[in-house]
Amino acid sequence: MDVDLQLRVESLLARYVHALDDDRLEEWPDFFVEKGLYRITTVENFEQKLPLSIILADSRAMLRDRVSALRHANIYEAQRYRHLVSSTLVEWLGAHSVRAISNFHVARIMHTGETVLFASGRYLDRIRLDGGAAQFEERIVVLDSRNVDTLLAIPL
Amino acid sequence: MDVDLQLRVESLLARYVHALDDDRLEEWPDFFVEKGLYRITTVENFEQKLPLSIILADSRAMLRDRVSALRHANIYEAQRYRHLVSSTLVEWLGAHSVRAISNFHVARIMHTGETVLFASGRYLDRIRLDGGAAQFEERIVVLDSRNVDTLLAIPL
Amino acid sequence: MDVDLQLRVESLLARYVHALDDDRLEEWPDFFVEKGLYRITTVENFEQKLPLSIILADSRAMLRDRVSALRHANIYEAQRYRHLVSSTLVEWLGAHSVRAISNFHVARIMHTGETVLFASGRYLDRIRLDGGAAQFEERIVVLDSRNVDTLLAIPL
Helix, strand or coil: CCHHHHHHHHHHHHHHHHHHHCCCHHHHHHHEEEEEEEEEEEHHHHHCCCCCCCEEECCHHHHHHHHHHHHHHCCCCCEEEEEEEEEEEEEEEECCEEEEEEEEEEEEEECCCCEEEEEEEEEEEEEECCCCCCEEEEEEEEECCCCCHHHCCCCC | CCHHHHHHHHHHHHHHHHHHHCCCHHHHHHHEEEEEEEEEEEHHHHHCCCCCCCEEECCHHHHHHHHHHHHHHCCCCCEEEEEEEEEEEEEEEECCEEEEEEEEEEEEEECCCCEEEEEEEEEEEEEECCCCCCEEEEEEEEECCCCCHHHCCCCC | CCHHHHHHHHHHHHHHHHHHHCCCHHHHHHHEEEEEEEEEEEHHHHHCCCCCCCEEECCHHHHHHHHHHHHHHCCCCCEEEEEEEEEEEEEEEECCEEEEEEEEEEEEEECCCCEEEEEEEEEEEEEECCCCCCEEEEEEEEECCCCCHHHCCCCC
């Protein structure tokens, strides 16, 4: 059991969700390496290996563009997310890279106060762990439900 | 604080829920020792020490039978589960056996995409930890609600 | 990565939620230091630094009074809570004190069996870690929704 590795990965995952849930979206791209891949897809698409994505970005620059769009367009109704993450499994892929799989539930809280279980699914991550801070090389968000896409405003 | 023990137990619990949520039900019996006990009950029955169970199996063979029944009968509507597990407390029971208590929430996602908080409760586990892989000697699933039983198809 | 610290804090948080979810409310005040602060507020109040609280107690004695009131008044409908906690970030504040931030979801289960995602938010904790057991010097529960207050009966 590589205790230190497990907790370093869990710490990255925790810092990520707190940045989103606290609406510190400008920090979001920095959780990825420069050429990092971020993709949201559904479990149906993922299992059938369909290339369809709800969101796809393959660089930090694209993630920054997305944050700008969210900040300026601001067309979505005021809402908050609250992520819960558990059951993280970690394994080495190479000397400086690990694979991590986690489950998540996300609550959405509308400005009216209404709370719903908005999304559930898995995070499939490839994480770079070299001398510096741990960062995502790839984060694939596999949603359990195909009903979520039209509602997606904030990153998951 | 026995860090290594804590994370070994959490790893077993994580591998278990990923097997279920990924529909790898055939792997489910192997999380138990040969004469392992698996029981789903409600908190009312559990607190009153009633022997009533929603599901009861006392061997890996019975769990395999249950998987076969689920695979062949297949009468339930297509659905997925997504388990979140937290707050795991672990203590030694003997040289090769530990007690673990955890909380869980389970989301159910119907093929229509509808997501609901389906079940909540506690896992009360006795886990064998000897030279080999950690396995459940006993896993008692205590549901908070008595309304769940008629809906139970996939294991929890 | 201070592995031992992380798991000591997670253990405190786990013992706390099991005490509440098991209805062992009499143990609740002992999770706090004698002059411990417990506050439930909403994210709107918290972000605007408003002093408004849904619940505020600044000593173990006040927490004991609250437990007595809950036990004797008993005006609320029979219900259970099930807490999930994740994404705990820990940092030292001083030689014997740490800051911890966590996310939570709470399910409420009515005596009819109905289960809803009742509350979500963050725990903002200051925890004393000296020779003895870890205890809360301050626990601020920041709710995401302002609709929760009229329903609050059991502590969070």
